Amino acid sequence: xxxxxxxxxxxxxxxxxxxxxxxxLDGFARWANPSSPHAEGRGAxxxxxxxxxxxxxxxxxxxxxxFTSGASEALAIALTRCRLPLAAVSPVEHEAVLRHADGxxxxxxxxxxxxxxxxxxxxxxxxxxxxxxxxxxIQPLDAIAAAVRxxxxxxxxxxxxxxxxxxxxxxxxxxxxxxxxxxxxxxGALLVRDWAMLRPSGGQERxxxxxxxxxxxALAMAAALERGADWLANAARLRRQWEVSICAAxxxxxxxxxxxxxxIGACRMPxxxxxxxxxxxxxxxxxxxxxxxxxxxxxxxxxxLGAMSMDAGPASEVIRVSVGRETGAADIAxxxxxxxxIARGRAAA
Amino acid sequence: MIYLDYQATTPLAPEARDAMLPWLAGPEAPGFANxxxxxxxxxxxxxxxELARERVAALxxxxxxxxxxxxxxxxxNLAILGRKTRQIAGSTIEHAAVLDTAQASGARLHLLExxxxxxxxxxxxxxxxxxxxxxxxxxxxxxxxxxxxxxxRAAHRAGALxxxxxxxxxxxxxxxxxxxxxxxxxxxxxxxxxxxxxxxxxxxxxxxxIHGGGQEGGLRSGTLSPALCAGFGAAAALAQARMAQDAxxxxxxxxxxxxxxxxxxxxxxxxxxxxxxLNLRRDGLDVARLMSDxxxxxxxxxxxxxxxxxxxxxxxxxxxxxxxxxxxxxxxGFGRYTMLGxxxxxxxxxxxxxxxxxx
Numbered sequence: 001x002x003x004x005x006x007x008x009x010x011x012x013x014x015x016x017x018x019x020x021x022x023x024x025l026d027g028f029a030r031w032a033n034p035s036s037p038h039a040e041g042r043g044a045x046x047x048x049x050x051x052x053x054x055x056x057x058x059x060x061x062x063x064x065x066x067f068t069s070g071a072s073e074a075l076a077i078a079l080t081r082c083r084l085p086l087a088a089v090s091p092v093e094h095e096a097v098l099r100h101a102d103g104x105x106x107x108x109x110x111x112x113x114x115x116x117x118x119x120x121x122x123x124x125x126x127x128x129x130x131x132x133x134x135x136x137x138i139q140p141l142d143a144i145a146a147a148v149r150x151x152x153x154x155x156x157x158x159x160x161x162x163x164x165x166x167x168x169x170x171x172x173x174x175x176x177x178x179x180x181x182x183x184x185x186x187x188g189a190l191l192v193r194d195w196a197m198l199r200p201s202g203g204q205e206r207x208x209x210x211x212x213x214x215x216x217x218a219l220a221m222a223a224a225l226e227r228g229a230d231w232l233a234n235a236a237r238l239r240r241q242w243e244v245s246i247c248a249a250x251x252x253x254x255x256x257x258x259x260x261x262x263x264i265g266a267c268r269m270p271x272x273x274x275x276x277x278x279x280x281x282x283x284x285x286x287x288x289x290x291x292x293x294x295x296x297x298x299x300x301x302x303x304x305l306g307a308m309s310m311d312a313g314p315a316s317e318v319i320r321v322s323v324g325r326e327t328g329a330a331d332i333a334x335x336x337x338x339x340x341x342i343a344r345g346r347a348a349a
Numbered sequence: 350m351i352y353l354d355y356q357a358t359t360p361l362a363p364e365a366r367d368a369m370l371p372w373l374a375g376p377e378a379p380g381f382a383n384x385x386x387x388x389x390x391x392x393x394x395x396x397x398x399e400l401a402r403e404r405v406a407a408l409x410x411x412x413x414x415x416x417x418x419x420x421x422x423x424x425x426n427l428a429i430l431g432r433k434t435r436q437i438a439g440s441t442i443e444h445a446a447v448l449d450t451a452q453a454s455g456a457r458l459h460l461l462e463x464x465x466x467x468x469x470x471x472x473x474x475x476x477x478x479x480x481x482x483x484x485x486x487x488x489x490x491x492x493x494x495x496x497x498x499x500x501x502r503a504a505h506r507a508g509a510l511x512x513x514x515x516x517x518x519x520x521x522x523x524x525x526x527x528x529x530x531x532x533x534x535x536x537x538x539x540x541x542x543x544x545x546x547x548x549x550x551x552x553x554x555x556x557x558x559i560h561g562g563g564q565e566g567g568l569r570s571g572t573l574s575p576a577l578c579a580g581f582g583a584a585a586a587l588a589q590a591r592m593a594q595d596a597x598x599x600x601x602x603x604x605x606x607x608x609x610x611x612x613x614x615x616x617x618x619x620x621x622x623x624x625x626x627l628n629l630r631r632d633g634l635d636v637a638r639l640m641s642d643x644x645x646x647x648x649x650x651x652x653x654x655x656x657x658x659x660x661x662x663x664x665x666x667x668x669x670x671x672x673x674x675x676x677x678x679x680x681x682g683f684g685r686y687t688m689l690g691x692x693x694x695x696x697x698x699x700x701x702x703x704x705x706x707x708x
Binding site: 007009013014017036038041068069072073076094095096098099100177179184201214215278281282287288289324 | 383650
């Protein structure tokens, strides 16, 4: 019998929830164009608007919801079409923010990757993520938002990792991606507190995003969000379990002492490169990652760990472990066992 | 409900749906992985995407690569805004995704006129200094097939690249072989919504609009959906396999529908046309009333995108129709899954309802 693989890479993407899958299949059967005026089109439009309202309700969001193809596109819209110029970004942002931010100032972060709210005040657009995708560190966004607004600026929060798990931060613009919380890949949203914050582009989505609307994706995204995050307490227990075990076996946890999303942990195995760890884990049936999925083929040193002043050597020995709704204690026990085995192999060599 | 609005969107092919299902798995199967992850499930997902890419590429000319996008609109935006374009020549009947993007690019826009047959002249003059010529393959409102081979050559002679919005033609006609950039949409060829593609001729340089993880060779960041790609790929393969069969079916439907609407005037050329698009007018016809009389027939009065606006169609205006004529026009779109009986029934009822208006 082939042992089932253990998937501990939920920060890269998550399994599709059964409710989201059912909604997606329902959506495939309702394939009319939501912008068509005939009865089928109007039915699709009504379903799309219903999904939009359900998403806002599930998130507790009072503002506008623009559907996009994902968080990268949502961020691109916010960063290129905000009425305020981009003033500053944190250096631990995802590349989807950094690559749009060549001319913007980089805010300082401490050794845990945290932004100091008092130092974030700018009279312009400021982009700070809710949860770091490599370390799980949660930024003090409500305090940052207050400081930015007091200075006459606007806060853009990349909530790709936190949305659907944590309450939304008090930001002006929020990007999210359905496939990080059990929805399908290919749909996300930009939440906008007020239309006046963005320049329109024409087209669908009230003139803020052109392209035929992905109704099946929107329905599935709503269904996934409505499933809630009652499993996070279990995720927190599991993380304590593996982190304690790994520290006892010589591992080190990144930013262990600050608030982190329960699903993500970054750990260092001294003396063993992340690339070597990944190959061993993969061959033993465990999916983990080194940093983000996007950059994981590249073997570049993580810009996140670099910004946290971690030296390149230790940073190259850090992997990311991210659990999900279906992860169980047995999965974690097996991960710890394999981790110890790899670490012992190194010690023996 | 009889669906006759194939230019707005098309029914999802069962084959495309089936191709998506393995990639819509829950935790019990590995089919949900991020295709950019290097672990085994991620590599398997990436392999599925590459297969889909080959299938989509098979609809397109050799000598280029396919970049997946969120839609054809995004593909057109990438093609136009991804180059430092100073002057664009585009037909007056391009989709808003081209015309509005050209306008937003800040480049000078030179419009290529269209004849009353809905065709751009194959020898249309390309003004000096033009970097990019954009002419669609098949018009979305009136179905006319543009002389894209001639226009691509004219663009190249003028030192410009040729961009072809092939949304309505892809999978139905041979591709515009001499284009440099070609935009496609999956949901117009019986694939899923939420995915499109831009074909880029080898050697043509573009700058990305969406930055981030550097997917698609750095040209389009964002996690790719293995499901949407697989659905697009299956739809493309099916369209290719059935191209002659689908065209024959559509020609048969066209002949029958034209016979029923014998007294109506066709908008746009009858010959240079994708026959799954029947755009007709009848003087004095009240289209809004017609639509409300026939609520169980889904047809349209122009493109879906502009349909809520009440503006007269820019395409019908460009082919010389007065606003009153444009407003008395309807578009009937049909294709692979349209049955002769339902089309005949719908056309007969549309014709009868129009006759009841006394027009």
